[in-house]
Amino acid sequence: MAVPVIAGLGTAQPPAVAQDELWEGFFARHFSGTTRALAQRIFANSGVSRRQAAVNPLLEDVSDWPTERRMRRYQVEALPLGKEAVGRALTSAGLAAGDVGLFVVCSCTGYATPGLDILLARDLGMAPDTQRMFVGHMGCYAALPGLGAAGDFVTARGRPALLLCAELTSLHIQPASARMDTQQIVSHALFSDAAVAAVLVPGGPGGYALREVISVTDTSTADHMTWDVTDTGFRMGLSPKVPQVLSTHVRGLVDDLLARHGTSIAQVDGWAVHPGGPRILNVVERELALPPGALAASRAVLDEHGNCSAPTVLLILDRLLRTEPLPERIVMLAFGPGLTLYAALLERPAG
Numbered sequence: 497m498a499v500p501v502i503a504g505l506g507t508a509q510p511p512a513v514a515q516d517e518l519w520e521g522f523f524a525r526h527f528s529g530t531t532r533a534l535a536q537r538i539f540a541n542s543g544v545s546r547r548q549a550a551v552n553p554l555l556e557d558v559s560d561w562p563t564e565r566r567m568r569r570y571q572v573e574a575l576p577l578g579k580e581a582v583g584r585a586l587t588s589a590g591l592a593a594g595d596v597g598l599f600v601v602c603s604c605t606g607y608a609t610p611g612l613d614i615l616l617a618r619d620l621g622m623a624p625d626t627q628r629m630f631v632g633h634m635g636c637y638a639a640l641p642g643l644g645a646a647g648d649f650v651t652a653r654g655r656p657a658l659l660l661c662a663e664l665t666s667l668h669i670q671p672a673s674a675r676m677d678t679q680q681i682v683s684h685a686l687f688s689d690a691a692v693a694a695v696l697v698p699g700g701p702g703g704y705a706l707r708e709v710i711s712v713t714d715t716s717t718a719d720h721m722t723w724d725v726t727d728t729g730f731r732m733g734l735s736p737k738v739p740q741v742l743s744t745h746v747r748g749l750v751d752d753l754l755a756r757h758g759t760s761i762a763q764v765d766g767w768a769v770h771p772g773g774p775r776i777l778n779v780v781e782r783e784l785a786l787p788p789g790a791l792a793a794s795r796a797v798l799d800e801h802g803n804c805s806a807p808t809v810l811l812i813l814d815r816l817l818r819t820e821p822l823p824e825r826i827v828m829l830a831f832g833p834g835l836t837l838y839a840a841l842l843e844r845p846a847g
Contacts, residue, residue: 498654498698500647500706502842504591505814506584506693508577509801510550510666515539515685522553523684526669531676538678539685543774543795547688547802549666550577559669559728566667566729570606571615577691578612578662579619585658585693593620597655600646602631602638602806604723605663605730612662635723636770637711637830638806639692640838644709646696654698661806662691668729683732686773688802692810704817704826704842710753713834717741721833738772739779741835747783750827753839759825766823766842767791768812770830771798780829793819813842 519539527535550573551558558566578601586593599622601613613628629645631638639661646657665687670680696706720741722733754760761784769780771794781791793815801811809830816823826842 497651500650500696500698501700501703501845502694502706503697503700503703504585504587504589504695505810505817506581506586506588507811507814508580508584508691509548510573510577510689511552512546512548513552513554514546515542515544517554518547522557526559526672527676527681528672531681534678535681538681541774542685543771543798544686544802545799548690550664550689551666553666553669558667559671561728563725563727563729567606567608570664570667571608573664574603574606574612574662575615578616578660581662581691581693582616582620582658582660585695589695589697591656591695593622595656596622596626596658597653598627598629598646598649598657600629600631600642600657600659602634602642602659602661603663604633604635604638604805605665605667607632612660616660633723634806635721635832636772636803636805636808637832637836637838639809640709640828640830640840641711643694643696643706643840647706647709650696650698656695656697658693658695660691660693661810663805663807664689665805668731670731671728674728678736679734680732682734682773686803688804690801690804690807690811692807692814694810701845705845707757707841707843708753709838709840710749711836711838712745712749713836714741714745715834717835720835723833738835739775742776742831742837743779743783745837746780746829749837749839750784750829753827753841757841761785764825764827766816766826767794768809768816768826768828769794770809771795771803772831773803774798776831
């Protein structure tokens with residue numbers, strides 16, 4: 497059977513804005529009373545120095561918009577961003593849109609029908625028999641089950657598959673009148689916008705083979721991470737206990753994945769770990785006993801791009817694939833509602 501290989505990546509991001517400018521120009525007046533001092537500390541310690549925003553609150557305040565208006569804007573902003581990422585990924589892989597057998601789209605920040613999968617398939621010229629899959633509400637870990645589904649299709653059908661992760665978190669700033677607990681402040685301090693696409697093909701030279709995707713879900717902690725549809729956009733719930741849950745499960749998940757392929761943590765030279773925040777990266781680094789600098793790419797992406805939800809782990813992978821020397825073996829890790837942990841193993845083909 498064909499081994500699925502990541503043959504191309506493409507990224508697209510809206511304009512960047514400095515974290516300090518966001519604080520001084522918008523969020524400092526968005527929060528009030530004792531909450532403002534707490535928020536300032538959280539923003540300063542977020543590990544983020546700049547973020548991207550399709551809807552920049554310094555220019556346009558959407559915090560009081562009803563959800564319907566935000567969803568209309570999602571279509572306007574997400575379509576060109578997704579088209580740019582997909583176009584770059586296809587070019588990188590040397591393929592045309594008509595070659596795609598399966599198109600997987602992951603997004604939890606906007607919904608409409610027809611969705612991005614249909615509109616992009618139409619605008620890019622995908623074949624009428626291209627199959628599509630839309631993954632919603634998986635949040636920050638969606639890229640990995642998306643990769644898994646695309647890889648399984650490539651293996652079973654011997655045809656290329658395309659994954660797009662596109663998120664516009666800037667559409668979901670909550671109104672100043674909303675309950676501003678620590679969880680909500682953290683989400684306002686971390687989240688960002690991006691689109692990343694990946695092309696998977698059956699075998700061939702170059703690229704990285706997708707060996708396996710695995711997961712574990714601790715449903716006893718389902719209330720630790722939530723994403724609620726409200727009348728004023730989608731509201732994030734993020735418990736401070738999330739790092740503790742990750743510390744319980746991450747080592748076993750990674751050891752299991754690597755053991756199934758006859759390898760170990762010491763033999764992994766590339767780590768793409770979703771930066772849910774600085775504490776998340778610190779916990780993963782500690783539990784896996786990683787050497788200094790192992791998560792440098794993850795920390796750099798958090799610093800330069802913030803937490804872009806599903807696209808973030810692919811942004812880190814893209815960064816790793818631009819380093820010298822290239823890693824021989826990469827583990828991707830992402831975490832989200834459930835609480836769910838996903839892991840994937842990538843390897844450069846021998847020779």
